[in-house]
Amino acid sequence: MPKTSGGAAAALKTATKPSLRALAKRPSGPRSPAAVSRRMRQIEDKRSVILAAALGLFSRYGLHGTSVDQVAARADVSKSNLLYYFANKEELYVSVLRDLLAVWLEPLRGFSAEQDPREAIAAYIRRKLVISRDQPDASRLFCLEMIQGAPLLRDELGRELRDLVDRKSEVVRAWVAAGKLAPVDPHHLIFALWAITQHYADFAVQVQAITGRTLAEPAFFEETVDNVQRIVLQGISAS
């Protein structure tokens, strides 16, 4: 296997910092099979391990509350080795954030005017709560970044997020126009959906302090899905 590493790997071998920096900037999407040499796999794997460790710490203690040393320790690499893969602390932080936005926006893409709104929204609530259960770190870091004014996501917020929300707002408007939904402002509806579902990740400590339970418990998870769906869809007025 090592012998099969061809031109790409050889080229990478001579290249040191500069090419690695270029690599670092590429978003971690799927790559063309030809480019996936064994060496590049190792590099990507290590980057992933570091990114995962960084997410766990940044999401709890923030950028300034986390030291490079701590991330390195959790990823089981040395500090200087980490700084070989990421030029500096901020680049590491931004790399983590970048991967986040995709996860965050994904569920909303599902909405389309042909769907039944009640089913679509019920499904959306469940999907978001699954994320709050399985990826609370991602949710928390996103929240942290927002609270701080999202200095590093501001540009993307202005574009990607806004575009998506605008498109989905049209879907909601169409539902309302067709009489399939009570008259509600699309923006406020989307905010409500985001807020309630994220709450169970961001305020997990509070939820646990009050109820004594977490989404990790299947029974509590289902109970939560059911209640959130009912509140948003039916409201709480007596029928």
Next chain:
Amino acid sequence: MPKTSGGAAAALKTATKPSLRALAKRPSGPRSPAAVSRRMRQIEDKRSVILAAALGLFSRYGLHGTSVDQVAARADVSKSNLLYYFANKEELYVSVLRDLLAVWLEPLRGFSAEQDPREAIAAYIRRKLVISRDQPDASRLFCLEMIQGAPLLRDELGRELRDLVDRKSEVVRAWVAAGKLAPVDPHHLIFALWAITQHYADFAVQVQAITGRTLAEPAFFEETVDNVQRIVLQGISAS
């Protein structure tokens, strides 16, 4: 006036660090009129200025993202002077947090079983949104602290918050039992109310990026109150 400062002030004059430390620990509630000498007023005033400055910075950048120097600069005192009033950075931070919990819990106390649930909840939503509009810093810092696992509020969460929520949950249960409210779990309802109303403070940047508006605009504020009330009370299903 200075001459009227009697025994209490004189006692304070000789006492230096120790007594000031003791003073620092006292929660900033109303004090007996006799104890409010002119000197103590000055001390309390200065503490308040520092606390306000600290809230503004901690709520944006967190404990570690804020330096004592920055707080001092914003409060218009020197760093060492600040450290005369607060033993260290953490004591300052905890002092800010302490004042917060009261603000945070206040609106919920209003609930009582005799009220009409729809009116009570509508009023609650408005009150919380007023806080999100007028005291977004408080909301954000509270959120920051929760995300980090509330290491400094954990104890109080376990008691004060839990007790209050338990009592108000009984009120909600009574409303449901009386058929005045659709069957909903009190905890999830309270979480939903908290989440949606806080969202406009904590995610203000996102709200602004998407809608181009803020709660500071009276029209947008009223529109928000109206939509949140409708979503929670009526739900979004077509009637």
Next chain:
DNA sequence: GTCTATAATTGGATAGAC
């Protein structure tokens, strides 16, 4: 009470050997 040093520590980042 307030200020001017200054001590003491942490933590990000680099240099250079291997």
Next chain:
DNA sequence: GTCTATCCAATTATAGAC
């Protein structure tokens, strides 16, 4: 690619004069 050693900047906190 990885490590050790080290530099350097930023900050917390204290000492001590006024």
